[in-house]
Amino acid sequence: xxxxxxxxxxxxxxxxxxxxxxxxxxxxxxxxxxxxxxxxxxxxxxxxxxxxxxxxxxxxxxxxxxxxxxxxxxxxxxxxxxxxxxxxxxxxxxxxxxxxxxxxxxxxxxxxxxxxxxxxxxxxxxxxxxxxxxxxxxxxxxxxxxxxxxxxxxxxxxxxxxxxxxxxxxxxxxxxxxxxxxxxxxxxxxxxxxxxxxxxxxxxxxxxxxxxxxxxxxxxxxxxxxxxxxxxxxxxxxxxxxxxxxxxxxxxxxxxxxxxxxxxxxxxxxxxxxxxxxxxxxxxxxxxxxxxxxxxxxxxxxxxxxxxxxxxxxxxxxxxxxxxxxxxxxxxxxxxxxxxxxxxxxxxxxxxxxxxxxxxx
Ligand code: SF4
Ligand code: SF4
Numbered sequence: 001x002x003x004x005x006x007x008x009x010x011x012x013x014x015x016x017x018x019x020x021x022x023x024x025x026x027x028x029x030x031x032x033x034x035x036x037x038x039x040x041x042x043x044x045x046x047x048x049x050x051x052x053x054x055x056x057x058x059x060x061x062x063x064x065x066x067x068x069x070x071x072x073x074x075x076x077x078x079x080x081x082x083x084x085x086x087x088x089x090x091x092x093x094x095x096x097x098x099x100x101x102x103x104x105x106x107x108x109x110x111x112x113x114x115x116x117x118x119x120x121x122x123x124x125x126x127x128x129x130x131x132x133x134x135x136x137x138x139x140x141x142x143x144x145x146x147x148x149x150x151x152x153x154x155x156x157x158x159x160x161x162x163x164x165x166x167x168x169x170x171x172x173x174x175x176x177x178x179x180x181x182x183x184x185x186x187x188x189x190x191x192x193x194x195x196x197x198x199x200x201x202x203x204x205x206x207x208x209x210x211x212x213x214x215x216x217x218x219x220x221x222x223x224x225x226x227x228x229x230x231x232x233x234x235x236x237x238x239x240x241x242x243x244x245x246x247x248x249x250x251x252x253x254x255x256x257x258x259x260x261x262x263x264x265x266x267x268x269x270x271x272x273x274x275x276x277x278x279x280x281x282x283x284x285x286x287x288x289x290x291x292x293x294x295x296x297x298x299x300x301x302x303x304x305x306x307x308x309x310x311x312x313x314x315x316x317x318x319x320x321x322x323x324x325x326x327x328x329x330x331x332x333x334x335x336x337x338x339x340x341x342x343x344x345x346x347x348x349x350x351x352x353x354x355x356x357x358x359x360x361x
Contacts, residue, residue, distance in 0.1 A: 014172070014176065016176050016179040016180055016212060017180070018179060018180055018213075019180075022180065022181065022183070025183050026182075026183050029149075029183045029184070030185060033125075033149050033150075033185065036125055036149075037125075040052065040097040040098065040125065041333070043097065044097070044276075044333040044334075045333055047095075048275075048276075048309075048312055048334055048337070048338065049095070049305050049308055049309055049312070050094060050095030050096065050097070050305075050308065051091070051094055051095070051096040051097070051275065051276055051277065051278050051308065051330075052096070052097050052098060052276045052277065052330045052333070053096075053097070053098045053099075053100065053276070053277050053278075053326060053327075053329075053330040054091050054096050054098070054099050054100070054277070054278040054279075054280055055100050055101075055102045055129075055277075055278070055279050055280065055290075055326075056084065056087060056088070056091070056099055056100070056101055056102070056280040057079075057101075057102055057103055057104060057280065057281050057282045058078060058079050058084050058101060058103070058106055058109045058112070058115060058282070059076070059078045059079065059103050059104045059105065059106055059108055059109045059282070060072060060073050060076045060103065060104040060282045061073055061074060061075065061076045061077075061078075061103075061104050061105065061108055062074070062103060062104045062105040062108070062131070063105050063108060063131070063133055063134065064105070064131055064133065064165060064166070066156075066163065066164045066165075066166065067162065067163035067164065068163060068164070068221075071103075071104070071290060072103065072104050072105070073104075076104075076282070078108070078109045078110060078111075079109075079282055081111040081114050081115060083284070084115050084118075085114070085115065085118045086301075087280055087284055087300050087301075088115070088118050088119055088122055088124075089122065090300045090301055090303070091122075091124065091278070091280075091300070092122040092123065092124060094278075094303065094304075094305065094308065096124055096278070097124060097125060098124060098125040098127060099119045099124050099125070099126060099127070100126075100127035100128065100129060100152075100326075101115060101116070101119075101126075101127070101128050101129070102128075102129040103129070103130075104282075105130065105131055105133070105134070106128060106129070106130060107130050107133075107134040107135070107139065108134065112128075112146075113142050113143065113145070113146035114146075116128075116143065116146040116147055116148050117146050117147060119147075120146075120147040125149050125150075126146075126147060126148050126149050127148070127149060127150040127151070127152070128143070128148055128150070128151045128152070129151075129152045129153075129154075130151065130152075130153060131153065131154070131166055132153040132166075132171050132174045132175075133170075133171075133174070135174040135177055135178065136177065137177050137180075137181055140177055140178060140181045140182050141181060143182070143184065144181070144182065144183045144184065148184045149184050149185065150184055150185040150186070150187065151178070151182070151184055151185070151186050151187070152186075152187045152188075152189060153171065153174075153175075153186070153187075153188055153189070154166060154188075154189040154190075154191065154219070155167065155168055155171055155188060155189070155190055155205045156190075156191055156196070156201075157196075157197070157198065157201050158198070158201045158204055158205070161197065168201075168204065168205050168208060172208070175188070175208070175209070175212055175214070176212070178212075178214070179212040179213055179214070185214075185215070186209075186214040186215070187209075187214060187215045187216065187217060188205060188206070188208075188209035188214050188215075188216050188217075189216070189217045189218065189219055190202035190203075190205040190206055190216065190217075190218050190219075190242065191218065191219045191220075191221055192218055192219070192220055192221070192231060192235050192238060192239055192242075192262075193219075193220045193221035193228075193229070193231065193235070196221070196235075199231075199234055199235040199238045200234075200238055202218055202238055202239075202242050203238050203241050203242055206218065206242045206245055207245060210245050216242070216245065217325075218239060218242045218243065218258070219258075219323065219325065220239075220258060220261040220262055220323055221323065228261055228264055228321050228323065229264055230262070230263050230264030230265075231262045231263070231264075235262075236262060236263075239258075239262050243258075257269070257325060257328050258325065261321075261323055266320030266321055267319070267320055267321075267322070267328075268320070269319060269328060269331060269335060270315070270319070270331060270334065270335060270338075270339075270340055271288075271315075271316040271318075271319040271322065271327060271328075271331055272311070272312055272327075272330065272331040272334055273288035273289050273292070273311065273316060273327050273331075274286070274288050274295075274296060274307070274308070274310075274311025274312075274314065275308045275309070275311040275312035276312070276327075276330040276331050276333075276334065277289065277326070277327045277330040277331070278300075278303075279293070280300055281293065284299055284300050284301070285297045285298065285299055285300070286298050286299075286300050286303050286307075288311075288316070288344075289324050289327055290324075291318070291322075291324065292316075292318065292346055295344065295346075296311070310342065312334070312338065312340075313338060313340050313341050313342055314340060314341075314342040314343070314344050315340035315341070315342065315343050315344065316344050316346060317343070317344065317345050317346045318346035
């Protein structure tokens with residue numbers, strides 16, 4: 001796909017006007033957010049016995065049905081807010097720094113704002129991963145008011161296709177609402193790799209994100225067998241262009257992670273899942289991550305600092321070709337210390353969803 005196509009095929013550059021008031025509030029909140037991030041980093045360096053990031057699932061149900069996804073259903077009920085808030089209390093007890101709400105589609109949860117408020121009340125950073133379909137001006141204002149601090153949306157293509165309707169064509173209007181009204185930070189993730197028909201789409205999506213004042217990242221995906229293939233030359237060219245216009249921040253601290261995956265090379269890193277990163281499913285069990293669900297599968301209420309210390313030292317055999325960059329980020333502060341002694345032999349799992357590939361700051 002040529003770059004001419006992307007330039008010609010870009011009807012989405014509708015300008016957005018942001019009010020002076022919104023800009024000032026956003027700048028102020030983002031300044032405080034940056035200070036909080038530094039506090040998280042300092043605490044991470046000082047101690048290894050608390051989680052940095054937890055993903056929590058308040059709702060497995062989704063309003064979409066992406067062809068590659070193994071993480072949703074079309075019928076389950078929302079987890080009651082009292083139950084989720086008790087789980088958030090347990091995350092606070094463990095000393096968790098950042099809680100990101102994921103799904104399914106969390107915007108379908110009728111009391112999502114209460115959950116966000118509770119995360120903030122317990123002193124943790126509140127984030128959200130959404131497909132964006134249910135965003136409106138009113139909902140964004142409610143999320144502002146609840147104290148949400150960052151949002152991530154993954155966009156798979158320019159036009160909806162048989163596999164995914166998370167397209168820029170559908171979502172551009174939602175992105176404009178976010179640019180106009182959101183006080184929180186927004187990151188847009190695009191994807192490259194097996195099954196992505198038009199790699200050039202990733203560049204157009206990233207360009208649009210940056211034009212709207214958001215950060216942008218790109219994820220590399222497995223093929224259907226769960227293996228990473230090196231990007232072909234046209235994909236690799238897009239990858240480097242997207243990286244060049246992408247975000248500042250964490251991804252630049254560990255650029256080799258995505259670079260190695262793009263080249264089909266393994267990464268040499270210590271996955272601290274179960275310690276620095278926790279995945280809390282809708283049943284309230286702690287798992288390593290969305291792709292190693294079932295391990296260790298301990299109820300969060302029974303999870304202790306001892307479990308955190310044990311998993312910190314457990315080597316994961318799935319690490320070399322893992323594409324889950326948020327776990328990598330959460331593990332980065334400990335790259336140089338504490339060699340891992342225990343061994344976990346990962347079971348083969350299906351390919352991750354696009355949401356697994358999201359890169360959180
Ligand atoms: S990838 Fe996200 S939006 Fe698509 S079906 Fe899965 S949970 Fe829903
Ligand atoms: S799949 Fe990745 S994040 Fe999950 S346990 Fe394995 S190495 Fe860690």
